[in-house]
Amino acid sequence: MNIKTETPGQTEQEMLGVLERLLAEDAEITARAVARLHPTLKAASSITRNTVRSALLSQFQARQAEFRRWRSRTAKLSASDSAATLAALEQQVSNHEATIQLLTASHIAMLRTVGALGGFAKWAQFYESYAAVRTKLEALDKTGMSP
Known part of the structure; x- marks a missing residue:
């Protein structure tokens, strides 16, 4: 009997590679297309019935739809207009990332200051129900995003 030993995430990692390939080639992303290209999954139902794989498939289908929407927009613009729009969007993203880093650093500094002044216990009590926020901070x- 030939038993395959596969780590729990190996199938999903291989599926991720297949999805990236389909996205790069702009081939229609479907469960059947993934199953055809995947080395171990041979049926579309192996993807659609597994919640993790199904969610991964949905994510890539949404990304493909977004890429196609953008491509159809750029087809209506001249090359110079497309380049200018892309440059402006890249600048916006860069500005937003810088703002996020600044806000994150300032909030962490503020929290450290509150903690140093002995107010951390009160702060922690106030944010007791916000455990996820504390974990992210x-x-x-x-x-290393702190000051």
Whole structure:
């Protein structure tokens, strides 16, 4: 008997590679298309009946739809207009990323100051129900985004 030993995420990693390939080639992203190209999944139902794989498929289908919407917009513009629009959008993204980094750093500095002044217990009590926010802030601190 030939038993395959596969780590739990290996199938999904291989599926991610197939989805990236279909997206890059602008081939229609469907469960059947993924199953045809996947080395171990041979049926579309292996994708659609698994919640993780189905969600991954949906994400890539949404990305493909968005890419196609943008492509249809740019087809109506001249090349120079498209380049100018893209440059403006890239500048906006860059500005937003800088703003997010600034706000994150200032909030972390503020929290550290409150903690240093002995007010952390009160702050923690106030945000007791916001455990997810505290976890994200701690993660940001560990990634070096703090001042």
